[in-house]
Amino acid sequence: MERLSVVDEIFLRTHRGLGTPIALQGVWRTADRVDPALLDQLHAALRTGRLGRRVLRARVPGARRAWRPTVRAYPVDYPATPIPGAALLDWADAQGAGLDPEFGPGWRLAAVPVVDGGTLVSLTCSHALADGRGLVHAVDAALARVAAAREDPTAAGMRSGADGTDAVENISAAELSGSMDHLSGAADGPSIPATFGGDSDWIDARRQWWTVLRGTARALRRGIPRRAVTTETEGRELSDRPPRTAILQFPAEEWDRLAAEQGGTANSLFVWLIANLLWDSGFPRERIEASLPVDTRSEPRTDNDLAVTSIGVTRADDPATIREKARVAYEYRMTSPGGMPEEILQVIPDRWAHALARGAGERDILCSNIGSLPDTLLTLGSHRCTGVAARAIHPGLRQLPRTRLSGYLCRIGANYTLALVGLDPVFESSAALVELVGRRAGKLPIPIESWQPRSLT
Template sequence: MGRLSVVDEIFLRSHRGLGTPIALQGLWRTADRVDHTLLVRVHAALQSGPLGRRVIRSRVPGARRAWRPNVRAYPIDRAEVVLPVAEMLDWADAQGAGLDPEYGPGWRLSTAALDDGGSVVSLTCSHALADGRALVLAVDDALGGARVCPPEAAARDSDWSDARRQWSIVLRGTAAALRHGVPRQPAGSCRDERPRAAGDATRSAILQCPAAEWDRVAALDGGTANSLFIHLVATVLWDSGFPGETIEASLPVDTRDEPRVDNDLAMTRIAVTRADTPATIRTLARSAYEHRMSAPNGMPEELLQVIPDRWAYALSEGAGELDILCSSIGTLPVSLRALGPHRCTGVAARAIHPGLTPARLPRTRLSGYLCRIGEDYVLSLVSLDPARIESADALRELAVRATGSAGLSAHAW
């Protein structure tokens, strides 16, 4: 307890420039102006909750980094002007700057008044602190829902015992792997190499659809809400001009057995063809969930925690990055449907990429995030292919076309 996992450290390295920068974001839209006093109370609860921690490095070689409480937090960020609804996602995309899970606050609460008379509230945190489901749990805790205890802080005097444990696992695991021969470097995946260095790196769109309609369409030929989601994300990518006949999809899997605010996930993958339907994708995904992605070349994953960061990055570079990412966050708690007396007209959960430039784009072309809140599903899309999807308007049009073709009456934020 109190130590960073292998996945935590992958996201910490990406924050330091060794990989694709990722921050998690929850967005709330309300029909009226949110009272600032309420946000002050939510901010205080987040500050003392499970997101209130930071990373401490050990001086003992091989000992894992540890968590320490951190009550330091950014003040609530309030937009100075009333924001046009058309500019809301541009504003939201910019809320991940300056997060630092190691030396400073790793999360930020922001808000803006909208020109439709409502408000938008954003909670953004470094992916090193939490995955998508963990961010939901942290917010539920802050809003008075299910309580979540912060991770236990690791005692400094246990660093030597942790280092002995880590080195023991690594040495035994490496010896076992080498008995089967020197592991070969995996062959690089085939990908479209069309240059993507044009303009800003990402574009965003969010669509909302009645859950009953989504479930009905998914079930028409034996699919599920999740397989329809994957099918839609793949369709948007193909409709953008992606030339491949097969799209490789990365699927995060929630592995927590109790409510914890951390990165408790594994990755799996499927290959989607143009002939696939939500029903066939359901079968593919069910099989894939039984075969999770493992450490590189059969080596123990703890190896990534005892070697220098740049070596660890070289061994794990691109882990989980395929043509699309489809992250199903699940049903959000009842507490998230309102902010105090302010009813939420929509709630979205997604990832953004602060500081990502066209020169550092990953293999992933399109990321999708699906959550259910009350009687609606909310689909969030983030494009990382500025050459093919040149604007947020273009992404929104592609998404509306894909959902409409599937028989859904989704509306864009």
């Protein structure tokens, strides 16, 4: 039985209003209109892939929640009416609504035609289901199955129905609706009993409690731990405005060259840029704390497999000094609260766990380098992609986190794509965020294009 990790459960709690809600999103821009049949095939492959699962509550106190296979999902949303280019990100930002990895579908595939003749395609999932790199692995595997199915339907790992269609597509419309009334029927995998034998709830609970009690006793011998205060905006309510967003892309070769000329790397130049954008917005302090997620997987996995570290950035820093700070920080990643065993967050009530770990990983800025994406994502079937982005969005955000500005960097083909999310009210609009980038981009000798319909340099 596959169990949730500590990180999985942290993101699961955010869906209950305990922390900052986070959904991961991959976005493609294609040069032409995407074939609806292709989206249906991709949807079927995702439903029976690693995203096709939901959280099952444990029946024994202390046992971890488990993953249960399910093919229930929201149907593909692909309206016929195109949207203008200026509305691309507004549409994409709305695709995180209604995701629930426990009681409802945890992911959504959607697309919309664009007035210029192309299509915007979005795959959004709860952060409990996957991290950024994990979402990449999930969609890459699904696209491989779609490609195999088109070449040889019997070799793609999908069961074929009598009429030649995928059997998974024969599930009723009621089961596809995502209604709360249809979440416990035959579309889920087999039930998981809380019995002895194998990886049962009883055995898992015993293991968890033993780890927690032994680790807590060891921590208490060093004194009563104190929870560090990491969120300086706790209790400040967010206005009605959603986070402001922007997506930019620029030549990878020129970005790498610019970073090397300054003694840095593509990643340290990225961190430098996000920090300076925050200062350009009027951030008053001379030091910015940056949160840096680290991919810890040793093999392609969809699950959350990450750690977080942080560095302090000053106005005197350049990509070279940031590179050195990050190198040292990667050796000292954030640990469990107060030196307690991290498993304690899985055996105590959710509200206690949230209070103990509140604000974990949040700093003034978030700089998430997702890395290189496989070239297979440059096309959707026969459709060429003019841009691919990966980012996090915050559906239903009601309270300001400490993080004021988030950046998500990925490389695909000859380009880097940078997605920005402005969480602080100082970012009055997405257009204002793009303008801010434009002023900073004017100081960088590389061309930067915005997904919003304008060029920055």
